[in-house]
Structure formats: structure tokens, C-alpha cells
Amino acid sequence: MTEELSAIDAYVTTCDAVVVDVRDAGVVLDRTVFYARGGGQPGDTGTLRWRDGEVRVTDTVKDAGEIVHAVDGPRPAVGTAVTCEIDWDRRHTLMRTHTALHALSGIVFRNYGAKVTGGNMEPGAARMDFELETIGAEFGKEVEDKLNAELAKDHPVHVGFLPRAEAFADPDLIRTKVNLIPESVDPIRVIDIEGLDKQADGGTHVRSTAEVGRVRVAKTENKGKGFKRMRIELADPSAG
Ligand SMILES: [Zn+2]
Numbered sequence: 001m002t003e004e005l006s007a008i009d010a011y012v013t014t015c016d017a018v019v020v021d022v023r024d025a026g027v028v029l030d031r032t033v034f035y036a037r038g039g040g041q042p043g044d045t046g047t048l049r050w051r052d053g054e055v056r057v058t059d060t061v062k063d064a065g066e067i068v069h070a071v072d073g074p075r076p077a078v079g080t081a082v083t084c085e086i087d088w089d090r091r092h093t094l095m096r097t098h099t100a101l102h103a104l105s106g107i108v109f110r111n112y113g114a115k116v117t118g119g120n121m122e123p124g125a126a127r128m129d130f131e132l133e134t135i136g137a138e139f140g141k142e143v144e145d146k147l148n149a150e151l152a153k154d155h156p157v158h159v160g161f162l163p164r165a166e167a168f169a170d171p172d173l174i175r176t177k178v179n180l181i182p183e184s185v186d187p188i189r190v191i192d193i194e195g196l197d198k199q200a201d202g203g204t205h206v207r208s209t210a211e212v213g214r215v216r217v218a219k220t221e222n223k224g225k226g227f228k229r230m231r232i233e234l235a236d237p238s239a240g
Contacts, residue, residue: 002067003031006044007189008159010095010204014085019076025063026070033086034060036067040120041098041203043070046086050076057084091204093123093237096212099157099193099205100147100232101126103212105176106197107146108132108230115175117227124237125218131226140230144217147232154210156194161187172198213239 021028037043043060164186214235
């Protein structure tokens with residue numbers, strides 16, 4: 001299994017590693033700073049460099065439970081020592097986007113009692129689906145104001161690992177469907193935006209909410225009974 005450095009520290013941009021497998025989908029390393037696509041967050045892009053070569057990583061995915069770096073050129077052979085480096089600007093924008101999405105989820109639950117049913121993101125933009133019967137004309141604007149007010153309070157964002165039994169006893173985690181996590185996963189990784197939102201999550205996040213900057217609610221859609229969709233955007237995707 002690849003040591004997944006981004007799970008502990010999302011701010012590490014580069015590391016040394018050794019190629020342990022080369023397969024159709026790409027290159028597997030003994031350790032990596034790359035985040036593999038999952039939980040609505042896209043996989044990282046970046047570069048692998050070794051003594052006499054380098055190649056672009058165009059995506060990072062999970063393949064049969066392993067982190068695989070998809071590359072668009074020559075693959076380093078098994079045993080090669082490489083340096084891996086992510087495209088930090090893109091990743092940092094994704095971290096800001098992902099934290100914004102969790103803050104939004106905390107607000108729609110706290111203020112409107114709505115449960116989140118899905119979500120997805122690209123750098124600087126995200127959508128969230130939630131269960132709410134009706135929304136008024138001002139709903140988007142209202143949420144936008146509440147979201148920006150909370151982000152500006154600079155809530156710390158904590159990454160933790162909880163024993164499975166403990167996670168299953170936490171009302172916040174139950175609400176966000178911790179029970180859907182495969183039984184083999186223990187401990188469970190938890191992202192806690194202090195005082196705002198807590199959920200089991202594998203993604204990468206900023207250290208505190210002010211780093212997200214301002215967020216715009218771009219669109220609110222009524223997709224059916226009890227099914228609403230909201231699209232948000234970072235006001236300045238390139239900042240930070
Ligand atoms: Zn998440």
C-alpha cells in the first residue's frame with residue numbers, strides 16, 4: 001500500500017519515492033503527495049522526475065485499491081527513485097473549494113435542517129445536492145451571506161483519525177452517513193471545521209476557513225421534490 005502523505009498533511013507538495021508497480025493505468029509509488037480522485041474531489045496532476053527522465057501526471061486515481069499516477073509519456077521502471085511534485089496552485093484551489101463545500105453543508109444543515117445527498121467539485125467551483133422541500137427566491141443570496149460570514153470567522157479545520165466504533169457514536173458523523181464507509185476502513189478519517197461541520201472525508205482541505213476567501217452562490221436549482229442543487233464558486237479562484 002502506498003503511504004498517502006496528503007491524508008496527514010495537505011500542504012506537502014513534493015516527496016521522494018520509489019516506483020513499486022507499473023500497470024496499464026499508470027505508475028504506483030511506495031509513497032506519494034498526489035491525491036487520488038474520490039469523494040467528489042478530482043485527482044491531482046503534476047510531475048514525476050527521475051535521474052534521466054520526467055513525465056507529466058495527468059490524473060491520479062484509485063485502481064484496485066491502490067493510488068495510480070496516470071502519465072502521458074515514458075514510465076519509470078519498477079525500482080526507479082523518483083521525485084513527485086503536484087501542481088500546487090491547482091491543488092490549493094481544490095483545497096479551498098473542498099473546504100467551502102463542507103462549510104456550505106454545515107450551514108444548510110444548521111440553518112435549514114437539510115441533509116446533503118451528494119456533491120462534486122472542480123478547481124474553484126462545486127455543486128452540492130441536498131434534501132429540502134421548498135426554497136424561497138432569496139435562498140441563494142441568504143446562504144451566500146451566511147457562508148461568507150462563517151468563512152471570515154476563520155474556523156480552524158482539523159484532520160483527525162477516529163476508531164470506527166467512536167465514529168459510529170458521533171451524531172455529526174452519523175448524520176453524514178458514516179455507516180456507508182466500507183467495514184475494512186478503521187480508523188476513519190474525519191474533517192472537523194471547528195464549530196461548523198464535521199464529516200468523514202478523504203479529501204484535502206485548507207487549515208482554516210479564511211483561506212477559502214469569498215464564495216459566490218452561482219445557481220440554485222429545484223431538481224424535484226426534496227431535491228435541490230446549489231452551485232458555488234470561489235470569488236477569486238487563483239488567490240492564495
Ligand atoms: Zn468532502
